[in-house]
Amino acid sequence: MMRNLKPALISAVVVVILSGLLMGIRLSQQGTSLVLVGAGADVAVKIAGAALFIFLFNLFRDQLTALWLKVPALPRTPAAFSILAARPAAHRLFWCFLIAAALIWPFLTNRSNIDLATLVLIYVMLGLGLNIVVGLAGLLDLGYVGFYAVGAYTYALLAMYFGIGFWTGLVAAGAMAALFGFLLGFPVLRLRGDYLAIVTLGFGEIIRILLNNFTSLTNGPNGIGNIPKPELFGLEFSRRASEGAQTFHEFFGITFNSVHRVMFLYFLALLLVLLTLFVINRLLRMPVGRAWEALREDEVACRSLGINPTAVKLNAFTIGATFAGFAGCFFAARQGFISPESFTFIESAIILAIVVLGGMGSQLGVILAAIIMTLLPEVARQFDEYRMLLFGLLMVLMMIWRPQGLLPMKRPHMELRT
Amino acid sequence: MPDWFYYLLQQLLNGLTVGSTYALIAIGYTMVYGIIGMINFAHGEVYMIGSYIAFIVLAALALMGIESLPLLIIGALLVSMVVTSAYGYSIERVAYRPLRGGNRLIPLISAIGMSIFLQNLVRLAQGSRDIAMPNLVRGGLDIGPATGFHATLSYMQIIIFVVTLISMTLLTLFITRSRMGRACRACAEDLKMTNLLGINTNAIIALTFVIGAALAAVAGVLLGMYYGVINPYIGFMAGLKAFTAAVLGGIGSIPGAVLGGLLLGVAEAMTSGYFSAEYKDVVAFSVLILVLLFRPSGILGRPEVEKV
Amino acid sequence: MSAATPLLDVSGLCMRFGGLLAVNDVALQVHEHQIVSLIGPNGAGKTTVFNCLTGFYKPSAGSIRFRGEEVSGVPGFKLARKGMVRTFQHVRLFKQMSVVENLLVAQHHHMNTNMLAGLLKTPGFRRSEKEALERAAQWLERTGLLEFANRTAGTLAYGQQRRLEIARCMVTRPTLLMLDEPAAGLNPRETADLQELIAELRGEHGLTILLIEHDMKLVMGISDHVVVINQGCPLAAGSPEEVCRNPDVIKAYLGET
Numbered sequence: 016m017m018r019n020l021k022p023a024l025i026s027a028v029v030v031v032i033l034s035g036l037l038m039g040i041r042l043s044q045q046g047t048s049l050v051l052v053g054a055g056a057d058v059a060v061k062i063a064g065a066a067l068f069i070f071l072f073n074l075f076r077d078q079l080t081a082l083w084l085k086v087p088a089l090p091r092t093p094a095a096f097s098i099l100a101a102r103p104a105a106h107r108l109f110w111c112f113l114i115a116a117a118l119i120w121p122f123l124t125n126r127s128n129i130d131l132a133t134l135v136l137i138y139v140m141l142g143l144g145l146n147i148v149v150g151l152a153g154l155l156d157l158g159y160v161g162f163y164a165v166g167a168y169t170y171a172l173l174a175m176y177f178g179i180g181f182w183t184g185l186v187a188a189g190a191m192a193a194l195f196g197f198l199l200g201f202p203v204l205r206l207r208g209d210y211l212a213i214v215t216l217g218f219g220e221i222i223r224i225l226l227n228n229f230t231s232l233t234n235g236p237n238g239i240g241n242i243p244k245p246e247l248f249g250l251e252f253s254r255r256a257s258e259g260a261q262t263f264h265e266f267f268g269i270t271f272n273s274v275h276r277v278m279f280l281y282f283l284a285l286l287l288v289l290l291t292l293f294v295i296n297r298l299l300r301m302p303v304g305r306a307w308e309a310l311r312e313d314e315v316a317c318r319s320l321g322i323n324p325t326a327v328k329l330n331a332f333t334i335g336a337t338f339a340g341f342a343g344c345f346f347a348a349r350q351g352f353i354s355p356e357s358f359t360f361i362e363s364a365i366i367l368a369i370v371v372l373g374g375m376g377s378q379l380g381v382i383l384a385a386i387i388m389t390l391l392p393e394v395a396r397q398f399d400e401y402r403m404l405l406f407g408l409l410m411v412l413m414m415i416w417r418p419q420g421l422l423p424m425k426r427p428h429m430e431l432r433t
Numbered sequence: 434m435p436d437w438f439y440y441l442l443q444q445l446l447n448g449l450t451v452g453s454t455y456a457l458i459a460i461g462y463t464m465v466y467g468i469i470g471m472i473n474f475a476h477g478e479v480y481m482i483g484s485y486i487a488f489i490v491l492a493a494l495a496l497m498g499i500e501s502l503p504l505l506i507i508g509a510l511l512v513s514m515v516v517t518s519a520y521g522y523s524i525e526r527v528a529y530r531p532l533r534g535g536n537r538l539i540p541l542i543s544a545i546g547m548s549i550f551l552q553n554l555v556r557l558a559q560g561s562r563d564i565a566m567p568n569l570v571r572g573g574l575d576i577g578p579a580t581g582f583h584a585t586l587s588y589m590q591i592i593i594f595v596v597t598l599i600s601m602t603l604l605t606l607f608i609t610r611s612r613m614g615r616a617c618r619a620c621a622e623d624l625k626m627t628n629l630l631g632i633n634t635n636a637i638i639a640l641t642f643v644i645g646a647a648l649a650a651v652a653g654v655l656l657g658m659y660y661g662v663i664n665p666y667i668g669f670m671a672g673l674k675a676f677t678a679a680v681l682g683g684i685g686s687i688p689g690a691v692l693g694g695l696l697l698g699v700a701e702a703m704t705s706g707y708f709s710a711e712y713k714d715v716v717a718f719s720v721l722i723l724v725l726l727f728r729p730s731g732i733l734g735r736p737e738v739e740k741v
Numbered sequence: 742m743s744a745a746t747p748l749l750d751v752s753g754l755c756m757r758f759g760g761l762l763a764v765n766d767v768a769l770q771v772h773e774h775q776i777v778s779l780i781g782p783n784g785a786g787k788t789t790v791f792n793c794l795t796g797f798y799k800p801s802a803g804s805i806r807f808r809g810e811e812v813s814g815v816p817g818f819k820l821a822r823k824g825m826v827r828t829f830q831h832v833r834l835f836k837q838m839s840v841v842e843n844l845l846v847a848q849h850h851h852m853n854t855n856m857l858a859g860l861l862k863t864p865g866f867r868r869s870e871k872e873a874l875e876r877a878a879q880w881l882e883r884t885g886l887l888e889f890a891n892r893t894a895g896t897l898a899y900g901q902q903r904r905l906e907i908a909r910c911m912v913t914r915p916t917l918l919m920l921d922e923p924a925a926g927l928n929p930r931e932t933a934d935l936q937e938l939i940a941e942l943r944g945e946h947g948l949t950i951l952l953i954e955h956d957m958k959l960v961m962g963i964s965d966h967v968v969v970i971n972q973g974c975p976l977a978a979g980s981p982e983e984v985c986r987n988p989d990v991i992k993a994y995l996g997e998t
């Protein structure tokens with residue numbers, strides 16, 4: 016214990032240095048002059064508390080480690096899930112049940128909940144798409160929101176200038192995002208992983224800066240409004256049909272109810288998520304899925320076997336971008352209005368946090384994490400201000416304690432049956 | 434001399450001023466990369482924190498009635514260097530040390546988390562609005578005809594050049610002359626071997642984070658005073674640009690970081706001087722992508738030899 | 742191709758790292774169905790030569806011709822597709838993947854990698870997967886690893902990992918197999934098995950083999966031709982007997998006396 020006294024003291028002093036000035040004193044603007052405001056006794060108490068905590072933690076760290084070792088080890092994956100993963104039949108049954116629940120649920124709840132669920136589904140889609148890039152191919156993409164923006168603006172601009180519908184827009188948005196992914200990935204994927212992270216970060220910013228400054232095309236910071244809503248085989252979900260079109264409620268002879276549209280959007284998002292899940296599940300069982308894992312393990316060996324690492328990575332990068340494009344198009348259609356404000360680095364960080372929390376490579380984990388990440392701020396409003404702070408902290412802590420995520424899943428391994 | 438010459442000279446001076454502070458931040462990236470082969474993603478936030486501390490100290494000293502300029506600057510520099518050193522040290526301890534030696538993606542993600550955390554910590558503690566400070570240093574030297582069009586080298590710019598030069602000289606002396614500096618260079622050559630020779634490599638790694646953070650604080654103080662406005666989000670851009678500078682010069686090389694910083698600063702000043710200030714941020718990224726495309730080892734960097 | 746043109750023809754190969762000339766003017770010829778060994782004391786530059794030949798390094802000078810085609814500077818993965826496949830001094834398996842998956846990854850560019858075909862599970866895609874599995878099974882049987890097919894590769898014993906690495910090369914259907922110290926770390930019994938395996942690869946599968954090796958018994962036992970390099974420079978070349986008797990070689994290995 017005495018051995019730890021010095022490091023513990025140092026840590027406590029460091030905590031005071033870290034927080035004393037920055038937290039304890041607040042800069043405040045009064046007219047043109049700058050004044051200092053003391054942050055108050057409560058902050059001082061908090062700083063002292065933090066320092067004391069760190070001091071005690073470091074002082075007793077040997078004892079704590081011993082104590083920690085005595086605690087029975089947490090199961091790597093909750094037992095129920097490992098059984099699930101082991102038995103394909105149970106696995107399939109579980110997913111069917113989940114999908115059925117997602118289908119029935121909107122009929123039992125109210126409008127605002129469905130709306131919230133749609134938002135969750137958008138993040139699920141983004142999380143799953145980014146998980147292809149980060150979790151499966153092991154490429155850290157920090158500009159994922161750039162592709163999301165490309166998708167959203169592709170649909171919004173095409174609708175504004177050429178009056179195209181949602182479904183055509185969806186295809187165009189996916190294709191455009193894929194093109195951007197390809198063009199960006201081509202030069203940088205040859206380089207080391209950390210360069211990719213920074214370049215993609217820069218890419219996300221460039222897209223936002225361009226959207227903000229190309230005022231003649233994108234309307235700049237004011238954004239684009241009146242983006243057409245999706246329609247079902249030409250049936251609109253509005254009270255009155257636009258010229259030459261028919262509305263959903265007229266066609267089916269039911270009274271107009273605005274919930275129909277909300278539900279339609281929900282089902283549409285669900286459809287897109289299911290499509291994403293299907294594609295990922297196939298990818299995992301395809302040569303390219305195996306090549307991603309092999310590449311994560313040993314790039315040199317891959318090259319010696321005739322695999323072109325750049326091409327294989329580019330696959331992941333482009334596919335991931337495509338899903339961001341789909342999500343962006345859906346987002347634009349749902350909101351009816353988009354502006355560069357929706358596509359800041361914070362969004363990328365949230366999507367990355369979803370992937371990290373859920374577990375790299377795990378679909379179920381990403382779904383769960385997207386639900387947690389989207390619902391928590393909604394449930395606890397007072398928590399909103401601290402949201403990003405906690406996201407950051409969460410990312411650090413997850414990497415230290417559970418880098419494999421909440422629900423890590425292994426890729427389904429191909430078996431040789433003899 | 435014609436007008437265009439003075440205009441060009443002015444852009445050049447502005448570029449070199451900003452560029453020399455980029456260089457200070459870039460040294461932090463390059464030193465950490467040189468030793469552990471990883472990018473310190475939270476480095477830009479350290480710079481931002483340095484600016485905040487500088488503003489707090491300057492305001493506090495002004496309240497105490499101290500008006501001597503050298504005293505103000507030295508006070509701000511010292512305090513913010515101490516505080517950011519603590520940040521650099523903590524970043525290494527929390528976000529890097531426990532994760533060393535595993536999958537490379539993991540420390541990268543934890544550092545991004547750390548960066549988000551620090552940015553929001555400052556936002557919560559200091560508010561998200563711009564904080565402006567009146568100019569402490571006014572006036573400057575006119576170059577060219579006294580009347581009509583001329584270039585101006587402001588006293589603040591001179592201070593920036595002088596302080597940058599002093600910091601870099603001290604750093605060079607430290608690295609080439611001191612025992613710790615020698616250990617640093619040994620670590621950059623071969624971390625494992627240095628450890629086997631009985632040098633506490635953990636301490637050296639922490640030291641590089643601390644040195645990098647202290648230099649970022651210098652940049653924070655100088656740029657904060659130069660622009661006069663700070664907010665919790667300035668670290669993001671500055672970090673990206675300094676990283677670009679480090680890559681441009683050749684990551685891992687300290688002279689490279691300085692050269693890259695100056696070049697990038699000039700390139701930016703030229704863009705805002707001759708095209709549009711809105712696109713100066715785009716320039717940095719375009720430079721980054723072009724360098725990575727055509728010369729990933731940078732201007733002064735050694736090409737990486739892969740270990741098979 | 743006439744019998745006179747060698748399968749692999751290396752001349753004037755130089756590799757410079759900064760000021761260090763690691764390989765200097767090395768020449769090497771490998772004819773079809775030959776087993777050629779490249780030997781030399783530690784640090785002689787053997788692996789560097791290998792890395793140049795397999796496209797991991799771009800040689801500073803010299804020419805490498807494979808089937809008469811100049812290939813120096815061609816990226817490694819393209820060389821592998823042309824039929825030059827190597828193993829590594831330190832085994833490089835995909836340790837987290839299963840044994841059979843290691844062999845499937847190796848067949849990547851022979852398989853149907855069309856995205857749409859894979860997503861829709863077309864008959865062509867299924868056939869390609871089935872064929873790859875069959876080929877993998879065939880080579881696992883040949884190397885005696887069939888019973889471990891579904892084990893994680895990292896859990897195999899060292900000797901088995903060595904054999905798996907060779908099997909992994911073989912499923913890529915190479916014409917020239919390049920082995921970097923395949924016997925390193927093997928016991929005499931495993932080395933004997935390895936020698937048998939190499940002889941068989943040449944005999945039954947018509948392979949040409951280039952070998953870096955330290956185990957002189959293995960080298961002398963199976964090589965048709967031996968090339969010796971020392972400190973990056975070519976020292977001697979000839980049949981195993983000639984090389985054994987060469988005074989320069991003896992001096993390089995035993996030091997000046």
